[in-house]
Amino acid sequence: MTEQSLHTRPDEPHPAKPSTKPATKSPSKPQAKPLPARSAREVYSALLPELMLADERLYCLDSDTGLFDVDAFAAVPGRYLNLGIAEQSLMGTAAGLAASGKTPFVTTMAAFAATRALEAIKIDIVYNALPVRIVATHGGLAAGHLGPTHHALEDLAVMRALPGLTVVVPADAAQAEAAIRQSAALPGPVYVRLGRKATPDVGGGAFEIGRAQWLRPAARPGDVAIIACGPHPVLAALRAADRLKARGVRAIVLNLHTLRPLDVDAVVAAVAGTAGAVTVEEHWRSGGLGGAVAETLAEHAPARVLRVGMPDVFARRAGGQDDLLDRHGITADAVVTAAINLITGFPGGGTDDPDLSRV
Amino acid sequence: MTDRVATNLATTAHQVREHIVGMCAGPEGGHLGGSMSLVEILTVLYFEVLRIDPVRPAAPDRDVLILSKGHGAICLYAVLAERGFFPAEELAEYARPGSRLMGHPIRAVPGVEMPTGSLGHGLALANGFALADPNRRCFAVMGDGELQEGSVWEAAMTSVSLGLGNLTAVIDRNRLQLTGPTEDTVGLEPLADRWRGFGWTVREADGHDFDALRAALEPGATDRPTVVIAHTVKGRGLPSVEGRAHSHYATLGTRQAERALAVLRARHRRATS
Numbered sequence: 009m010t011e012q013s014l015h016t017r018p019d020e021p022h023p024a025k026p027s028t029k030p031a032t033k034s035p036s037k038p039q040a041k042p043l044p045a046r047s048a049r050e051v052y053s054a055l056l057p058e059l060m061l062a063d064e065r066l067y068c069l070d071s072d073t074g075l076f077d078v079d080a081f082a083a084v085p086g087r088y089l090n091l092g093i094a095e096q097s098l099m100g101t102a103a104g105l106a107a108s109g110k111t112p113f114v115t116t117m118a119a120f121a122a123t124r125a126l127e128a129i130k131i132d133i134v135y136n137a138l139p140v141r142i143v144a145t146h147g148g149l150a151a152g153h154l155g156p157t158h159h160a161l162e163d164l165a166v167m168r169a170l171p172g173l174t175v176v177v178p179a180d181a182a183q184a185e186a187a188i189r190q191s192a193a194l195p196g197p198v199y200v201r202l203g204r205k206a207t208p209d210v211g212g213g214a215f216e217i218g219r220a221q222w223l224r225p226a227a228r229p230g231d232v233a234i235i236a237c238g239p240h241p242v243l244a245a246l247r248a249a250d251r252l253k254a255r256g257v258r259a260i261v262l263n264l265h266t267l268r269p270l271d272v273d274a275v276v277a278a279v280a281g282t283a284g285a286v287t288v289e290e291h292w293r294s295g296g297l298g299g300a301v302a303e304t305l306a307e308h309a310p311a312r313v314l315r316v317g318m319p320d321v322f323a324r325r326a327g328g329q330d331d332l333l334d335r336h337g338i339t340a341d342a343v344v345t346a347a348i349n350l351i352t353g354f355p356g357g358g359t360d361d362p363d364l365s366r367v
Numbered sequence: 368m369t370d371r372v373a374t375n376l377a378t379t380a381h382q383v384r385e386h387i388v389g390m391c392a393g394p395e396g397g398h399l400g401g402s403m404s405l406v407e408i409l410t411v412l413y414f415e416v417l418r419i420d421p422v423r424p425a426a427p428d429r430d431v432l433i434l435s436k437g438h439g440a441i442c443l444y445a446v447l448a449e450r451g452f453f454p455a456e457e458l459a460e461y462a463r464p465g466s467r468l469m470g471h472p473i474r475a476v477p478g479v480e481m482p483t484g485s486l487g488h489g490l491a492l493a494n495g496f497a498l499a500d501p502n503r504r505c506f507a508v509m510g511d512g513e514l515q516e517g518s519v520w521e522a523a524m525t526s527v528s529l530g531l532g533n534l535t536a537v538i539d540r541n542r543l544q545l546t547g548p549t550e551d552t553v554g555l556e557p558l559a560d561r562w563r564g565f566g567w568t569v570r571e572a573d574g575h576d577f578d579a580l581r582a583a584l585e586p587g588a589t590d591r592p593t594v595v596i597a598h599t600v601k602g603r604g605l606p607s608v609e610g611r612a613h614s615h616y617a618t619l620g621t622r623q624a625e626r627a628l629a630v631l632r633a634r635h636r637r638a639t640s
Contacts, residue, residue: 104495
């Protein structure tokens with residue numbers, strides 16, 4: 009079976025894939041009302057001119073993304089700049105501005121920020137602890153059919169390794185708005201990973217950078233802790249928790265949206281008394297959210313961690329984001345399977361196992 | 368200018384060269400050749416061109432210099448010390464454990480605007496500094512070998528598009544990189560035409576002549592950046608290494624350093640007598 013499409017837009021067909029899995033019927037609880045679906049990056053592009061109007065230190069440095077309505081910056085002349093297809097220059101210019109007391113918001117795709125521009129981010133921005141806000145769109149597999157050149161499946165591992173860089177992965181547009189607003193007040197550099205298309209709001213109440221959200225507190229201790237970041241993984245985690253509940257399994261769901269600084273207390277508390285943690289991320293399984301959780305638990309409260317994420321491959325075939333997530337096992341099904349494996353003590357699930365979701 | 372000023376600059380430049388030799392005689396050695404070629408460029412900038420105050424190195428209205436060729440660190444340290452940013456005695460600590468005078472400059476050193484050393488970063492940084500305040504002058508001092516980094520040309524296009532008339536790039540054109548001549552490695556010529564083609568005002572000068580440098584560093588057009596190609600000699604001041612690629616990095620023994628200082632002093636006496 010395939011995952012139910014997360015997108016509200018019908019323009020991307022979601023091909024049914026022949027299933028090799030047992031037909032675990034989704035509970036498919038009908039929603040009382042459809043959740044609003046908004047694109048985080050569009051919310052960001054609408055918000056930034058407003059923030060710039062209120063704070064003259066703010067700049068918008070674009071890299072020919074096409075995300076912004078240039079007319080929206082008419083009231084802040086000279087502070088929207090499209091610096092072209094030159095991501096190293098983009099980051100360096102941002103650093104020079106920031107070292108001069110400005111607060112630049114820099115926008116590029118996550119793939120180009122994390123690799124093409126990495127040295128400029130590391131040396132020009134992070135080394136100097138400068139208040140540059142790197143807003144990276146098309147995180148994870150969001151670029152879909154555009155392929156692995158545009159997928160960002162290493163950015164979280166790369167960015168969270170940089171000392172002093174705040175790394176945030178909002179799970180919906182409302183969280184993205186909150187993260188962007190809150191980032192303006194942080195003294196150091198910030199990396200905010202956004203997706204591309206509209207996704208439903210995940211709820212969960214107040215959003216605060218650095219503080220994990222308890223989306224399903226459950227009656228603690230739960231049987232298993234599901235820890236996710238990003239829109240699709242969090243939605244998959246919530247659906248998995250519903251399915252597990254139908255099977256009598258109490259799953260805690262933690263939205264660990266900030267990878268640095270990591271909310272260690274929340275991770276330890278979520279896992280306490282459970283069979284372990286299932287992490288879910290739109291990222292290669294090395295070094296990202298799963299890596300952060302595994303490191304944290306190994307140091308503070310050893311527990312088993314199974315990581316649902318992109319296997320150690322590049323996408324080999326075209327597909328929309330949903331299709332690729334499904335094809336590569338970043339699904340509620342995979343989370344359910346991993347959770348059951350944890351509870352039953354079933355072995356397996358290493359990073360090099362290409363079929364974690366099919367164990 | 369007066370002869371007295373020129374003499375003073377020449378004396379300062381001589382002091383800077385002595386410091387460079389001294390640091391190359393330290394435990395780790397130093398980037399000798401590319402520091403010696405930089406001496407007149409940084410001396411005239413820090414002593415005559417830049418609007419700076421060593422007592423207030425972070426003054427918001429200061430001019431900004433980014434030493435994009437961060438391996439010229441020991442020249443920068445010597446010039447900053449002579450200019451009064453920190454006591455010259457600290458130069459003896461260069462590269463010793465615990466010192467802030469590292470092999471490439473860091474912001475903990477008074478007067479250092481940005482850490483450099485990975486080549487090709489300085490011009491984009493200077494774009495940002497220049498953009499932030501049109502009322503100050505910004506300088507990016509680059510090596511010629513550094514121009515092989517593609518990021519330089521990203522930034523060079525951007526400087527022109529942003530119309531940064533308050534930006535000046537200075538190229539230490541000593542024609543040598545670590546392993547040999549730039550033109551035998553990845554050639555840069557026709558260098559002036561390349562910069563012109565990118566839309567810059569191009570000036571060329573003898574990079575060891577204060578008058579020529581001073582003139583070339585005058586503000587240019589207000590709506591576009593200026594690049595000064597300063598023709599220099601790697602290892603300048605020490606005949607045994609002048610114009611030689613192997614001067615790139617040197618760890619001098621005590622006797623070598625003494626001989627080098629004697630040569631520098633003899634030359635300086637001849638030049639100023």
